[in-house]
Amino acid sequence: MTAHASSYRVDAMIARDIDAYLDMHRNKSLLRFITCGSVDDGKSTLIGRLLYDSKMIFEDQLASLEADSKRVGTQGQDIDFALLVDGLAAEREQGITIDVAYRFFATEKRKFIVADTPGHEQYTRNMVTGASTADLAVILIDARKGVLTQTKRHSYLAHLIGIRHVVLAVNKMDLIGYDQATFDSIVKDYRAFAESIGIEDFTAIPISGLAGDNIAARSENTGWYAGPTLIDHLETVELDVTLDQAKPFRMAVQWVNRPHLDFRGFSGMIASGSVRPDDPIRIVPSGRTSTVSRIVSFDGDLDHAVAGQSVTLVLADEVDCSRGDVIAAADAPPQSADQFQAKIVWMDAEAMLPGRAHWLKIGTRTISATVQQPKYVVDVNTMAELSAKTLDLNDIGICEVYTDRPIAYEPYADNRDLGGFILIDKVTNATVAAGMIDFALRRSQNVHWQAIDVTRDAHATQKNQRPRLLWFTGLSGSGKSTIANLVEKKLHALGKHSFLLDGDNIRHGLNRDLGFTDADRVENIRRVGEVAKLMTDAGLIVLTAFISPFRAERAMVRDMLPDGEFIEIFVNTPLEVAERRDVKGLYKKAREGRLKNFTGIDSPYEAPRNAEITVDTVTMSPEDAANLIVARILEQ
Template sequence: MSEQMMTASGALDGGKFARQESRDILRFLTCGSVDDGKSTLIGRLLYDSKTIFEDQMRSLEAVSKKHGTTGDDIDLALLLDGLQAEQEQGITIDVAYRFFASDKRKFVVADTPGHEQYTRNMATGASNCDLAVILIDARKGVLTQTRRHSFINSLIGVRHVVLAINKMDLMDFSQEVFDKIVDDYKAFAQGFEFESIMAVPLSARYGDNVVVKSDKTPWYDGPSLLSYLEDIDVESADRSLPFRFPVQWVNRPNLNFRGFSGTVASGIAHVGDEVVVAKSGKTSRIKSIVTMDGDLPEAEAGEAVTITLEDEIDISRGDLLALTQHRPQVTDQISAHIIWMDNSRMMVGRPYIIKMGTQQVQATVTDLKHKIDVNDATHKDAGKTLELNEIGFCNLSFAQPLAMDTYEENRKTGSFILIDRFSNQTVAAGLVWFGLRRAENIHWQAVDIDKKARAAQKGQTPKVLWFTGLSGSGKSTIANLVEKKLHGEGHHTYLLDGDNVRHGLNRDLGFTDVDRVENIRRIGEVAKLMVDAGLIVLTAFISPYVAERRMVREMLEDGEFFEVYVDTPLEVCEARDVKGLYAKAREGKIKNFTGIDSPYEAPVQPEIYVNTAEMSAEAAADLIIAALEKE
């Protein structure tokens, strides 16, 4: 055995590893306020359970001398602070995951940040955990961040809490101090529906009640922290849930085998059980459950398997298999709690990508019902945006129906993330609260006359000419000229102009970022209807955001959206200032004016490009007509 595989007290024998392999895994996190000893506590657990290797100890000793805060003692907190900024500042920024094991159980522990600005990291850490160890500094009692993290744990579905009252050595291990903090916390948390709250007095720095019981708290008759973590049952709940199997990929190594691979999210299924493909409703029976180690008679939560069925039915990645008697809901609209995790704010009406298990489609936040004050769990006025670390209760609409459970019923199939469509960054975590039943009562009505028939009657190919550019660039002038030319050639057209539409359809909208998003969404829907009517639609809108222009493009069929970028420099537009708007914007009389105090995101690859600083409006219109005639 190499030196790296030696613990601080010697080698872990093969027999101990073998015993550990048969133990289940408890995933828990530590959270709470700043400087309450979360990292120190985990360091103590790792140190006293003898799972720190000698090279780690040497590194820890060196770092402790440079950045430590415990005098000549080893600073166990630095064991988890892997980022240089964390070591230098003495804070936890990112979630640090560590593995350790005892003879009874294996553990994955997440050390989460205490600072408010890193609340999103704490929420990420909690999403995969079965239990939360919430630390409280015995000198300070229940603080705002204690309440914030408790609420987030409750919202995310962590049902077991260990209230670790730390630094009891600084309060002479006073039972009175301990009892008061426990009473204060339970009074605050009584509405959070935690299944259990276990309070433990401890000193993480010196190890009191961390791994073994301390003789300094004779008045405490409960277990040590590690003993409690070893014995608490959190797995039976997953096994008792309905069977859910998200298909990750179709396994087809040859013509004689077709299986569906993935990890069982919850519940148990046996060979011979009847299962249903949630979205299609097709049913079959499990023929076999295949693993690398041979076939199994059953598969349960957490196991990675390949399932074969008795019948050939259409199944692909993103489908969800369930037992026929316990089906999930399938819907394209939900209400959900969203924890916003990005510096760019969420906007109602903007499309994102929702990833739920192995399912992934476009989703739009259609309404923000209210925000939640994480300090006291009260509701407050929503507005139309969520900022970093804010939590909101929202309605979402999907491009296609998804199979899911409510988060309360099943954390694995009731949670999702939102992804920015351009940066591909995860921007939010979401919890399904319920499906919107009204969606089940809305169906497409079949009609006999379709877009193809309407277009044939008019003898033209319907499309949208989407003019975008700064105010004063000449969009409306050019669009008007193009429509006149198309009309003169016998085409059936309609021009939607930004100013004109705001006198009617969009008269209720302002010019904030969110209202601009909704303005373009509505115009996109109207343009789509007009294309369905067989028309050539011209739209002249600033439409400053790439995301919304792409949203409209994706509403239409391939080849129906022509982006016309009227690229005129800001100084030219401002010099024209036909309506005097730039002057008012410069004077501060108009807020959120594109190009002045609101951004414009230029197209990268428009179908048609014109620059009215270099050509007349008439020449630009002729160029556009010529480009259309080539189609």
């Protein structure tokens, strides 16, 4: 045999071995789990040990780890396993976990993705992120400290988010001499708490992440323990995807796939159930029906697809279906509604303002939604239901959520994908909360939009004008009402049909029950926006003169109207100028502390960034400002 032939055979053998190895791992099931607990309970060390024991560390990583371990000191051990996971510089310097660190490892039986979540209370929102896709939670407890507040918080959140499998890992057993009585006492305390929040079962394992006791191999130091090692349990626990496949078929449409005129499919990941060609389906919320003609995947057409697979469905009929719609089993579709009761985990440093509009992202759909004042918040230590007017960072509250249109949903307990959502600030695009739908409010099922024969276009045509909302915003004393009044007079003289909603006048009637807190200001603008929308539906040009200090609420009203109908007019007057005018004496009272929550003094004003029209009342007279506004309006 020639050297070349011999080399070719060796290469072929290596290729076959690689293919066999990849096939072996490709066909393994995948378990996603999180580790959580209080600070210094050993989460990162445990994950580092799992990676090390499963031989998922390359030689160069191991050499770097050993060098780093010598540099930071390792409590008498050669390797500090936590350094494998604590990748952020701030984490290594402080010795804590801040961000969520995801790691992959595998054993002969299963693949794993583990999320190391923060222990500090201020990073609880990161823990929620890690838990949102997990099948199992490893709750770590320092054997020297027992059950702590963060243990309870993380356990409650894990249960709330729908994690069915819980492992209670009592860590650092080596530091208490592997004492069984201490372990039993901790398990007893945790069981009492777990039962109070609805955790029916959990697996308790005595471990030492640093020494490796009961991680991959049974420890001789705990001869009194007869349960599985942590790896054994992770390899054999039942996966949630098995249960999802037994549920009715659901797939949220992520993308309408139209590469050419001869193909139109609807792509997404199957959230639950299974589907085959010729299966009847229903599209929610529209209710239209069809049948599946093809199931297309990257590997070609399939005769069967199940929960967890990403596919493209080709339907037998040309039906209206778009991103965010849900394709479901025709005989068991999900419900649709626009008002819900939900559990909200608030994750923003700024407190929630009830009634403020946010983007709500559920499945593949993003819509506008408002959250009302909490019915109550949950004290995770006592499970007491406490009254509250808002939600602060890490609060867990029960709230009503209103969306601007019906959406397909299922209770979160039945379907994470169609029951879980996030709230996004419309101004900053920051994720401020995570939510879980409990049920739809009955009134949302009993109230339906009534079709009206005389449309808004018909009203506008009759008046020979385009409906507009001229939204004047600025500080108190800036001249909003004066200029708005002049603009309406000029429009009236030109034969235009208009109506002026003034801030002070509205508070004499419609909004007389509202004060001047931030939350009341939000509700004030919401009500005015709804009234203004109805007036534009009647074909009117509506003018409003309100301070409307927050960008989010002005954006909320803009979203209520068709594109181009909301005209933001910034009456730009410096605070010192507005305060000099002070014809009502309000600034003086605010400066003296006799008028609380006054915009510009002890409550903020967020100036428009891209107003359609800006008038400078320092250099322009009210008459000139009104002429400019009318000219700009008539141009469009």
